[in-house]
Amino acid sequence: MQKVVLIGECMLELREGKNGVMHQSFAGDAYNTAVYQKRAFPEQDVSFMSALGRDVVSDKLFKHCEQASLNNQYLTRKSEQNPGVYLVQTDEHGERSFLYWRENSAARQIMRYIDNDMIETMLDSELVFFSGISLAVIHSDDRPAFWAMLKRLKESGVKLAFDPNYRPRLWASPEEAQQQFHYAYELTDILLPGIDDFAQLYDLTQLSEILEFCQPYDIHELVIKNGANSVYCQLGSNLIHLPIAPVKNVVDTTSAGDSFNGVYLGARLAGKEIEHAVSLASKAAAIVIQYPGAITPESDFIERLNQP
Numbered sequence: 001m002q003k004v005v006l007i008g009e010c011m012l013e014l015r016e017g018k019n020g021v022m023h024q025s026f027a028g029d030a031y032n033t034a035v036y037q038k039r040a041f042p043e044q045d046v047s048f049m050s051a052l053g054r055d056v057v058s059d060k061l062f063k064h065c066e067q068a069s070l071n072n073q074y075l076t077r078k079s080e081q082n083p084g085v086y087l088v089q090t091d092e093h094g095e096r097s098f099l100y101w102r103e104n105s106a107a108r109q110i111m112r113y114i115d116n117d118m119i120e121t122m123l124d125s126e127l128v129f130f131s132g133i134s135l136a137v138i139h140s141d142d143r144p145a146f147w148a149m150l151k152r153l154k155e156s157g158v159k160l161a162f163d164p165n166y167r168p169r170l171w172a173s174p175e176e177a178q179q180q181f182h183y184a185y186e187l188t189d190i191l192l193p194g195i196d197d198f199a200q201l202y203d204l205t206q207l208s209e210i211l212e213f214c215q216p217y218d219i220h221e222l223v224i225k226n227g228a229n230s231v232y233c234q235l236g237s238n239l240i241h242l243p244i245a246p247v248k249n250v251v252d253t254t255s256a257g258d259s260f261n262g263v264y265l266g267a268r269l270a271g272k273e274i275e276h277a278v279s280l281a282s283k284a285a286a287i288v289i290q291y292p293g294a295i296t297p298e299s300d301f302i303e304r305l306n307q308p
């Protein structure tokens with residue numbers, strides 16, 4: 001069974017429904033990515049790695065991961081803190097924005113609960129995924145341990161996938177994010193940015209500028225998402241442009257990038273060609289943005305993904 005570990009934070013997701021009623025769910029980019037990868041490729045062993053507390057919300061989140069058939073081997077429940085919370089709001093075009101209460105979340109302590117024995121058990125993974133959000137939430141004192149862990153994994157032949165998912169509010173300064181992302185690019189095999197990440201953090205808006213920026217790094221597979229417009233993939237010296245069929249009725253774009261990533265990574269691990277992987281990943285993201293919240297109802301998602 002091909003093993004994948006996705007590292008990050010999952011929060012209680014709040015979303016306002018009719019009459020001001022708040023719907024609650026669970027979401028966070030690495031978790032969303034794991035859920036969609038597992039849904040699309042149930043034969044893969046998909047773990048969500050994070051830190052939870054001993055509170056009632058942590059219990060529910062743990063059960064959610066079980067219900068999603070994720071492997072909880074790397075989900076520790078030792079923190080005195082509880083999970084963070086975020087509120088999703090959507091504008092008239094379905095474009096999402098977030099409000100967070102996550103400064104003291106359990107997930108920020110993740111590195112305290114990862115020891116060498118645990119890292120040893122990760123060495124047989126095919127792939128480990130992390131994001132700019134994973135980096136932002138790890139305590140700065142713990143970052144050296146995080147980078148040491150990733151280097152150890154890479155040296156053992158584990159492939160590393162990274163989505164910058166730049167969230168300015170999670171960083172003390174853009175320079176801090178740039179420095180951490182530089183370390184990430186140095187180790188990344190598969191880079192999955194959105195065009196916005198480069199525009200916001202480096203003021204790079206043109207594809208050629210982004211390709212030039214990435215050129216010095218040894219990135220094997222570069223997949224650049226550009227919303228409803230297109231996806232660009234660079235594999236070695238081969239650049240592919242793949243168009244997207246835009247969805248007319250966008251309800252909530254939360255998790256468009258995450259569902260894309262999960263299905264893309266699953267498809268590539270399953271041996272699919274890049275074109276096929278992008279096409280399935282775009283189909284998944286197009287389904288997800290027609291539902292509110294990050295995680296769509298499972299049966300609808302699987303049924304629609306499998307429709308020809």
Ligand SMILES: Nc1ncnc2c1ncn2[C@@H]1O[C@H](COP(=O)(O)OP(=O)(O)O)[C@@H](O)[C@H]1O
Nearest residue numbers: 194225226227228245246247256257260282285
């Ligand atoms: N309006 C849309 N119609 C169809 N697909 C979309 C639309 N918006 C996003 N997608 C799909 O979701 C993927 C990720 O979207 P994007 O907005 O670039 O990511 P993020 O959520 O990270 O900002 C795109 O590559 C595309 O496949």
Ligand SMILES: O=C(O)C(=O)C[C@H](O)[C@H](O)COP(=O)(O)O
Nearest residue numbers: 027028029254255256257258294
């Ligand atoms: O801020 C965080 O930690 C989150 O992960 C919240 C959201 O669930 C994702 O950010 C959605 O990500 P997109 O796929 O880019 O829409």
